[in-house]
Amino acid sequence: MCERRVWLIQRARPEVRDTRMVVVLREDASAEERQAVSAVLSDAGVAARAVRWAEHDLYIPEAALSSTLQQTLAALAAVERCVAVESPFVLASRELHPEKSLVRVGHAVFGGADPVLIAGPCSVENEAQINEAAEAAAASGAHVLRGGGFKPRTSPYSFQGRGLEGILLLEAAGARVGLPVVTEVMEPALAVVVAEHADMLQVGSRNMQNFPLLRAVGRTGRPVMLKRGFASTLDEWLLAAEYILAEGNAHVVLCERGIRGFDTHTRNVLDLACVPLLARLTHLPVIVDPSHATGHRDLVLPMGVAAIAAGADGLMVEMHPRPDEALSDAEQTIDAATLRALATQAGSVRAALLAAQSQSPEQPEPSLAKTRQPAARLG
Ligand code: PEP
Numbered sequence: 580m581c582e583r584r585v586w587l588i589q590r591a592r593p594e595v596r597d598t599r600m601v602v603v604l605r606e607d608a609s610a611e612e613r614q615a616v617s618a619v620l621s622d623a624g625v626a627a628r629a630v631r632w633a634e635h636d637l638y639i640p641e642a643a644l645s646s647t648l649q650q651t652l653a654a655l656a657a658v659e660r661c662v663a664v665e666s667p668f669v670l671a672s673r674e675l676h677p678e679k680s681l682v683r684v685g686h687a688v689f690g691g692a693d694p695v696l697i698a699g700p701c702s703v704e705n706e707a708q709i710n711e712a713a714e715a716a717a718a719s720g721a722h723v724l725r726g727g728g729f730k731p732r733t734s735p736y737s738f739q740g741r742g743l744e745g746i747l748l749l750e751a752a753g754a755r756v757g758l759p760v761v762t763e764v765m766e767p768a769l770a771v772v773v774a775e776h777a778d779m780l781q782v783g784s785r786n787m788q789n790f791p792l793l794r795a796v797g798r799t800g801r802p803v804m805l806k807r808g809f810a811s812t813l814d815e816w817l818l819a820a821e822y823i824l825a826e827g828n829a830h831v832v833l834c835e836r837g838i839r840g841f842d843t844h845t846r847n848v849l850d851l852a853c854v855p856l857l858a859r860l861t862h863l864p865v866i867v868d869p870s871h872a873t874g875h876r877d878l879v880l881p882m883g884v885a886a887i888a889a890g891a892d893g894l895m896v897e898m899h900p901r902p903d904e905a906l907s908d909a910e911q912t913i914d915a916a917t918l919r920a921l922a923t924q925a926g927s928v929r930a931a932l933l934a935a936q937s938q939s940p941e942q943p944e945p946s947l948a949k950t951r952q953p954a955a956r957l958g
């Protein structure tokens with residue numbers, strides 16, 4: 580009896596999700612023509628978000644549009660096209676934007692032919708340490724220097740980072756060796772000031788759904804590395820990216836850093852399946868952080884190489900001139916020699932993969948719907 584009721588509830592779920600119709604305006608539409616679009620939407624009682632994205636003005640309605648309304652909108656002079664998007668995320672979807680996005684940070688290009696390697700200490704500790712780390716990173720094949728000033732530590736009694744002072748030291752160290760820098764911002768009010776001193780802003784795992792922070796980093800226009808929440812689904816992660824994109828900032832890189840599991844041998848569980856999956860769902864570049872994902876320096880090299888084999892657009896690793904002396908995350912921090920080995924092996928794996936792919940016949944891609952599991956499965 581009970582089982583049958585559950586079965587009926589499951590069957591009642593719509594198989595196909597609500598389709599959202601995105602209204603794309605013509606770039607040369609006049610103010611009056613544009614006004615006509617918002618008038619039609621508001622007369623129909625439809626709330627829609629106006630977004631400027633990828634050199635186009637769009638309206639993204641909050642709800643599905645009736646077919647009559649769609650026809651009325653499509654006939655308006657200002658409307659270039661209406662695009663049906665089935666994914667809950669819109670700007671991040673391949674449906675709206677089929678081509679892979681490239682995100683440039685200094686000379687590094689995320690999503691391009693070569694994997695991008697980000698390396699540096701968990702925390703900026705002092706000037707000598709970050710300068711030494713910067714030299715080692717540049718000499719070992721890194722393209723971007725990392726270092727935390729504002730640290731999200733689980734305990735309030737752990738080293739909290741050197742704050743803005745640390746970020747200024749990171750900026751100077753990057754400039755000395757010719758590497759762009761990425762650092763974490765934790766508070767919306769600090770997004771602008773951190774963006775003045777960093778080439779890329781990091782939103783950490785704990786803040787992935789800090790919506791005011793996502794809006795604030797989006798508004799800076801700086802490239803953003805959005806780490807996956809340690810208990811977040813791919814849809815939640817992509818919807819978090821959507822908050823940044825909806826502010827008109829198209830420069831978002833996703834970073835898989837492991838999700839919480841039950842085994843205590845590793846710090847997190849590295850979800851490498853998300854890498855090829857995200858390549859189908861989104862045009863945004865995806866990188867992997869094997870340091871926080873594993874929590875063990877010995878696992879950083881093999882899992883970093885595995886991430887490149889899975890198709891990651893790059894890696895972020897914690898590297899310190901003397902890993903055992905690191906003030907935070909020492910256990911997962913590699914030395915410069917390991918970083919060099921990782922850079923070499925990641926490059927070889929990418930090259931081997933490209934060569935092999937160019938020789939194998941086209942493989943049919945499974946449809947997006949087939950990659951989703953039902954929300955709840957019996958037995
Ligand atoms: C970090 O990169 O320093 C960090 C704190 O990572 P996460 O947010 O993934 O824990």
Ligand code: MN
Nearest residue numbers: 701897907908
């Ligand atoms: Mn760390």
